[in-house]
Amino acid sequence: MTSSITLYTGPTPNGRKVTIALEEMGLDYEARYVDILEGDQHSPEFLALNPNNKFPVIIDPDGPDGSPMTLWESGAILWYLAEKTGQFLPASGAARHHANQWLMFQMAGIGPMFGQLAHFVFYAKEKHPYAIERYSNEMTRLLAVMDSHLEERTWFAGESYSIADMAMLPWVEGTVDNPQLPSRPNVKKWVDRMKARPAVQRGLDALRDKVRPEIVEGGMKGFDDEHRSQLFGPAQHARNITKPQ
Numbered sequence: 001m002t003s004s005i006t007l008y009t010g011p012t013p014n015g016r017k018v019t020i021a022l023e024e025m026g027l028d029y030e031a032r033y034v035d036i037l038e039g040d041q042h043s044p045e046f047l048a049l050n051p052n053n054k055f056p057v058i059i060d061p062d063g064p065d066g067s068p069m070t071l072w073e074s075g076a077i078l079w080y081l082a083e084k085t086g087q088f089l090p091a092s093g094a095a096r097h098h099a100n101q102w103l104m105f106q107m108a109g110i111g112p113m114f115g116q117l118a119h120f121v122f123y124a125k126e127k128h129p130y131a132i133e134r135y136s137n138e139m140t141r142l143l144a145v146m147d148s149h150l151e152e153r154t155w156f157a158g159e160s161y162s163i164a165d166m167a168m169l170p171w172v173e174g175t176v177d178n179p180q181l182p183s184r185p186n187v188k189k190w191v192d193r194m195k196a197r198p199a200v201q202r203g204l205d206a207l208r209d210k211v212r213p214e215i216v217e218g219g220m221k222g223f224d225d226e227h228r229s230q231l232f233g234p235a236q237h238a239r240n241i242t243k244p245q
């Protein structure tokens with residue numbers, strides 16, 4: 001029996017944080033691409049793995065007690081992998097809780113706020129200035145919190161490089177050279193430290209061939225109504241979870 005982990009994923013920040021962790025931990029894995037623009041996440045096969053229709057998802061054939069385990073939510077996956085391998089999570093004490101705190105900060109703060117900003121800037125058909133202002137203010141504020149924390153620390157959990165750093169990087173790397181944002185020198189130095197790690201580079205590069213240049217680099221011109229439907233419209237909401245009587 002293979003002990004290779006199967007990872008259902010794609011080339012986005014939530015996908016990349018898991019490939020970074022798998023590379024850092026030296027775990028054997030097979031990445032399977034989920035094309036969320038074409039609706040793969042809504043197939044019955046995928047929903048059987050994650051009823052929340054989102055990647056990343058892992059299947060570890062050698063889960064707790066040696067039985068196979070399926071797991072989704074990127075933060076939970078990082079925590080699981082760190083416990084499984086005994087790596088990148090301080091073993092005990094305050095540092096372990098601080099690593100968890102910054103992981104939660106990424107999952108509950110950075111991910112949703114930066115994600116909503118991207119939605120209103122790139123994906124929404126109409127422009128909503130209030131929403132753009134709200135989420136860009138939050139992005140600026142969250143980056144300031146990170147910058148001041150990193151002023152006297154190497155990593156988010158202090159002296160230990162941890163899964164909190166891995167969770168944060170793919171969301172934050174693009175902000176440090178953005179001239180529209182205030183400069184965050186400590187965040188920039190931390191991004192450089194992260195990117196100097198070969199495993200981080202491999203994790204960021206995983207599934208790079210699946211990036212759709214006509215959409216991402218073409219100013220979202222190739223992002224059409226069918227893609228919108230899969231992510232935010234009728235196809236996304238076709239499953240009526242609470243059916244009216």
Ligand SMILES: N[C@@H](CCC(=O)N[C@@H](CS)C(=O)NCC(=O)O)C(=O)O
Nearest residue numbers: 012014036041053054055056073074
């Ligand atoms: N909180 C989730 C978010 C996952 C997520 O938003 N995944 C996106 C790709 S980055 C997705 O699969 N979207 C498809 C959809 O919403 O239909 C996590 O961290 O795993």
